[in-house]
Each structure stands twice: as C-alpha cells, then as structure tokens.
Amino acid sequence: MTVAVLVVLTLVAQRALGAPGMPPWLTGLLLPMVWVVAPRIRTPISGFPVAALALGLGWDLLLEPVIGTGGIAWSAAALAVGAAAAVVADRSPAAWFGLGALGALVMLAMRHLALLPLGLAPPLNALVLVQSALLTGAWAGLVGWVLGLDLPVRWRRYRARRLH
Amino acid sequence: MTAVRPVLLRSLLVWLLLELIAAAQVRHAEETVLASWARAALAPVASTAEWLTTTAVDLREGLRDTSRLAAEVGRLRTELADAEIRIRLLEEDRTALRDALDIAAAMPELDTSSVVARVTWRDLAEGIMEVSAGRLDGVMRDTVVVAPGGVVGRVIRISPHASRVELVTRPTAAVAVRATAGGADALAVGAGDGTLRIDYLPRRSELLRGTELLTSGADGIYPPGLPVARVEAVRESAGAFLEVTATPSAVLADARVVRLLTGWPGRSERP
Numbered sequence: 001m002t003v004a005v006l007v008v009l010t011l012v013a014q015r016a017l018g019a020p021g022m023p024p025w026l027t028g029l030l031l032p033m034v035w036v037v038a039p040r041i042r043t044p045i046s047g048f049p050v051a052a053l054a055l056g057l058g059w060d061l062l063l064e065p066v067i068g069t070g071g072i073a074w075s076a077a078a079l080a081v082g083a084a085a086a087v088v089a090d091r092s093p094a095a096w097f098g099l100g101a102l103g104a105l106v107m108l109a110m111r112h113l114a115l116l117p118l119g120l121a122p123p124l125n126a127l128v129l130v131q132s133a134l135l136t137g138a139w140a141g142l143v144g145w146v147l148g149l150d151l152p153v154r155w156r157r158y159r160a161r162r163l164h
Numbered sequence: 165m166t167a168v169r170p171v172l173l174r175s176l177l178v179w180l181l182l183e184l185i186a187a188a189q190v191r192h193a194e195e196t197v198l199a200s201w202a203r204a205a206l207a208p209v210a211s212t213a214e215w216l217t218t219t220a221v222d223l224r225e226g227l228r229d230t231s232r233l234a235a236e237v238g239r240l241r242t243e244l245a246d247a248e249i250r251i252r253l254l255e256e257d258r259t260a261l262r263d264a265l266d267i268a269a270a271m272p273e274l275d276t277s278s279v280v281a282r283v284t285w286r287d288l289a290e291g292i293m294e295v296s297a298g299r300l301d302g303v304m305r306d307t308v309v310v311a312p313g314g315v316v317g318r319v320i321r322i323s324p325h326a327s328r329v330e331l332v333t334r335p336t337a338a339v340a341v342r343a344t345a346g347g348a349d350a351l352a353v354g355a356g357d358g359t360l361r362i363d364y365l366p367r368r369s370e371l372l373r374g375t376e377l378l379t380s381g382a383d384g385i386y387p388p389g390l391p392v393a394r395v396e397a398v399r400e401s402a403g404a405f406l407e408v409t410a411t412p413s414a415v416l417a418d419a420r421v422v423r424l425l426t427g428w429p430g431r432s433e434r435p
C-alpha cells in the first residue's frame with residue numbers, strides 16, 4: 001500500500017515537472033523509473049512485468065493524451081531493465097544509473113513507436129534521448145546511492161550511541 | 165531461452181491490445197484510427213472480393229454472350245440453309261417457268277386456255293401424280309395434263325387446290341393416238357411399267373422405231389396433235405395387229421411443272 005502511494009506521488013511529481021514555469025529539459029527526467037529499476041536490481045524477475053504495465057497505465061492517465069501507449073513503453077522498459085539486470089551482477093549506484101538510463105531510452109523509444117501510428121508522436125532526437133537517459137540515470141543512481149547508505153540501520157546505530 | 169519466448173510473445177500480444185485500445189481513442193477526421201486501420205486491413209479483401217465479383221459477372225456475361233453468339237450462329241446457319249433452299253426452289257421455279265414456256269412454245273394454241281401447276285407428288289409405279297391446281301383454278305375431271313415433251317395424262321380427282329392426275333402409263337389409262345408417219349389410228353394403253361402398249365395398230369402400218377405418236381382426238385378427252393409417245397419396239401404378231409411398245413414423250417419422272425388444258429373446247433362440251 002505504501003509503495004502504491006509512493007508510486008502515485010511519483011507520477012504526480014512527474015506531472016509537476018511538466019508544469020508551466022518549469023524548465024523544459026526537466027520533463028526528460030523520468031521519476032517513476034526507480035519503480036522499474038528497484039525490483040529488478042534486487043531480484044531479476046522473469047515473466048511479463050504486470051506492475052510496470054500498471055505503472056504505465058497510470059502514466060497514461062496523468063500524462064498522455066491516450067491510454068495504452070504508456071503501458072507499452074513502461075512494460076518494455078521493465079523487460080529491458082530486467083534482461084540487463086539478469087546479466088549484470090553489479091548492484092552499485094553505477095548499476096542503478098545504467099539501468100535507469102537504459103530504461104529511459106527504451107521507454108522513450110517505445111513510447112515514440114507506440115504513438116507514431118496514431119499520429120501523436122512528438123519529435124524525438126538523439127539530444128532528447130541522451131538528456132533523458134542521463135537525467136533518469138542520475139535520478140536512479142541517486143536513489144541507489146541513498147538506498148546503499150542503509151539509512152535506517154545508521155539511524156538506529158546513531159540512536160544507540162546517543163543512549164549510551 | 166525457452167522462458168523468454170513466451171514472455172516476449174505475451175508482451176507482444178499485450179502491446180498489440182494496448183495499441184488497439186489507444187487507436188480506438190484517437191480520432192482523425194470523421195473516424196477513429198482503429199476504424200481506419202480496420203478499413204485499410206480490409207481494403208485488399210474488399211478489393212479482391214470486388215475483383216472476383218466483377219470477374220464473375222464478366223465471365224457470366226461472356227458465357228452469356230458466347231451462348232448468344234452460338235445461338236446467333238445457329239440461327240444464321242438455319243437462315244443460310246433456308247436461303248439455299250429458297251434459292252434452289254427459285255431455281256426450280258425458274259426451270260419450271262422455263263418448262264411452262266417451253267410447253268407454251270410447243271403448243272401455242274393452248275397457251276391462253278390452260279393453267280400452269282407444280283407437280284407436288286408422284287408415284288410412277290402406281291401411275292399417279294398430284295399437281296397444285298384444283299377446282300378453284302378451273303380444273304375439272306378429265307382435264308388434260310401436258311408437260312414439255314407431251315401428254316402426261318388426265319385429271320381423275322379434284323380438290324379445291326389440287327388435282328390427282330392419271331398418267332398415260334397407268335394400266336387403266338388409254339389415249340387415242342395416231343402415228344405421224346402412217347396416219348393409222350390406235351390406242352395407247354399404259355403398260356404399268358412406265359411404258360405404253362399401242363393396241364389396234366394394223367399390221368400394214370409402216371411403223372419404225374422412234375416414230376412419234378400424237379393424240380388423234382378420237383377419245384373425246386385429249387385434243388388432237390399432242391405428242392403422246394415414241395415407238396420403242398414393233399413386233400409382228402399372229403393376230404391382226406402389231407405389237408408395239410412406246411415410251412411416253414413427256415419425261416414423267418422429271419416433270420416439275422405441268423399445264424392443265426382447262427379451256428380445251430372438247431372439255432367444255434363434256435357434261
């Protein structure tokens with residue numbers, strides 16, 4: 001339940017990134033990508049990524065003109081990330097960065113491909129792809145680094161030291 | 165690898181479903197993208213069906229035209245055959261008219277008092293002929309019938325439009341004749357085999373093969389002077405008369421047109 005709320009909050013935050021007044025390049029940062037990378041970097045999952053599909057449909061609901069293309073894009077990104085995580089043993093923030101960037105590239109490419117037959121595909125170029133991959137990778141790497149810090153354990157240790 | 169393939173297949177199916185759902189939401193012009201896709205997908209089927217329908221219709225029309233053409237060819241062939249028959253009949257008519265003119269030329273005194281008729285049926289074995297002139301044409305019983313060569317016979321039965329003629333070769337027929345050379349009177353009687361037997365010709369008669377026998381008029385039926393037969397054979401007999409065989413002057417087997425002497429004076433005097 002907590003995860004679901006956090007996912008919704010992430011999507012809302014993503015929508016806020018595209019709000020008027022925000023820098024346009026900020027829309028390249030795909031905040032929900034961490035919910036795709038996180039499960040697969042811990043336990044590479046085989047099978048169709050139903051959770052990513054649900055995430056994509058939620059993305060469509062808040063951010064896309066039609067419902068369906070986001071489901072395609074995010075489930076494809078989850079498949080790509082899962083396949084990469086299955087062959088890469090590294091679980092460092094760098095791995096988070098790489099998988100996040102890969103997920104962003106796949107998500108944008110598949111979204112473009114899904115919207116193209118509908119006549120709704122926005123212009124896509126290499127700069128936008130690289131920019132989004134770097135930003136999303138950095139965001140995923142940051143999350144991975146924070147998780148790597150294991151803050152709850154540190155907090156408990158800190159409280160224990162204070163008590164003594 | 166075996167696990168990847170079902171996942172990819174399932175993913176492709178889900179993506180396809182999602183794409184169709186998305187296409188159903190987007191409208192371009194008057195229809196959704198999904199509808200335009202469906203129309204585009206069905207277009208080859210529709211055009212193929214249309215082509216098949218058109219081809220079938222063309223084929224049916226072609227077959228109908230062919231059968232119509234065959235019927236037309238058949239009709240034209242029939243018409244051609246009819247035309248050929250008509251031409252043949254016209255040629256026969258022309259020949260018949262020429263024959264009639266020949267008869268008229270041979271017997272000019274009979275031209276204005278006769279009726280030309282076509283031979284419609286004949287039985288030479290029975291010695292009977294049927295012609296296409298009857299009571300309504302002025303034909304009466306015993307009317308004399310002649311052909312280009314000479315006498316054919318006489319009418320024995322009449323209907324409104326046809327007459328039955330007894331040929332001179334019939335065993336029951338008899339014609340009073342006179343030899344052109346000797347002038348002796350005799351009686352030409354049908355022999356029943358296409359020839360005539362000349363009876364009552366005296367032994368003193370000088371009769372040669374080829375001598376023409378003409379009607380004498382003594383029988384009151386045939387007008388005098390018409391050719392009846394030519395002598396074929398003469399034989400002396402033990403009796404008082406010669407045994408003479410003759411062939412009819414008229415070609416009975418080929419005569420197409422005959423002349424019926426309706427105005428022969430001898431006829432009008434008869435009851």
